[in-house]
Amino acid sequence: MALVGNIRDFGLSDFLYLVDRGYKTGGLHLSHGEETALLFFERGKLVMAARKPEDQHPDLLVRLGILNEAQLAQARASLANRDNGTTLTDVIIEENLAAKEQFQGALQSFTEEAVYGLFGWPEGEFLFEQNQRPAREAPVIPTPISVDHLIMEGVRRIDEWGRIKDRIPSTDMVVRFLDQPGERAKGVKLAAEEWRVFARINGRDTLAEIARKTNLSEFDVCRIVYGFLTAGLVEVMRQPRPLPVKGGATVADPPRVKRSLVNRIINRIKGM
């Protein structure tokens, strides 16, 4: 079943988070006016991004200087004799037609730039076709890319409050790390400003206080924390609201109910 929507309503960084945490495999088709893009994911990691139809063609490997024409022809000929589970990328690596590091580096840079450009789209239809995979001859990255740092880079390109305020409605909110942020953070490359904010997160200071301590604007702190949030590194919480107290419990507490009463309701609904 396909997931459809518009990145105006459900942002690309949110979608990448869903793909990452859901270990999704499939093709994400995006369109914005005349522009289109196609991204493929394998178990939550990015394996290919094409902004033009020709970027899905093996000739891309020649254009990027990874192979020459003769090497590409040799790889394609070998692929024709291999089983359906083998990709052109597998053949290139197995037959040493290109050094894996060079292959990975060149194709990864190209793919990342293709994705970064998509964060500039203010809106665009998306359709995620689950379990769709690239063609066997498509230029697929040897080692799939973790989307965490793609999310961080995408968020760096956000320059308006609107989207940030959806997740961070107030600078009076407190930031704290989720479980084992160090492990999650390994895939994320932080810029110097981001490290300054990262180092100030202690579960007590509000965003406004972090802005003051880092000498960054509140907008910059919120944008950076929005990136951490989107990458699943931190959570933001409201500070407890000062409330009048009634009989030792705050008025905001839900009523304590008797188990016997709940059991009666359960039995009644079961019997309906």
Place this chain on the structure above:
Amino acid sequence: MQTVKMVISGAVNAGKTEFIKAISEIEVVSTERRATDDTKLIKKETTVAMDFGRIAIADDLVLHLFGTPGQKRFDFMWEILSEGMLGLVILVDSTRPETFRETNRIIDFFVSYRDTPYVIAANKQDRPNAWSPDELRLALRQPPHVKVLPCVASDRESVKNVLLELLYVIQERSED
């Protein structure tokens, strides 16, 4: 006679009225009016005040179900409706990701200040291209302990299941 209350909330057109109608023993008291704002693009009539349903548990105990209005300009009603509630069902239209942001705002309103027992009902699971409960959990950034349940609000059994799952959450927090 003791009355207890559950609140059914969600964005416009999430299926709140239908949910209450599916389970209420009385004709649901709705205050549906012709939509006058952007809502009219989605549905001709919408709930501008609230829905009210009722289930008699026993001679001495009644469960009231309150559906909140979906539009932002009726936020003030949420505070009133949430006072003293046993628990909360957040309904989501699983086919409309454009409502997920609003759904998060509603969850934030009801849950951030109170430790309210709640479940999320992923409604319209019978429609093509409905996001699955697992996908909705990720889209709404809900932690693993929050129940995100498949739901078809027009189906009584499905509604019963959602209410029961909420009651199990409430049961865990209840006192002997």
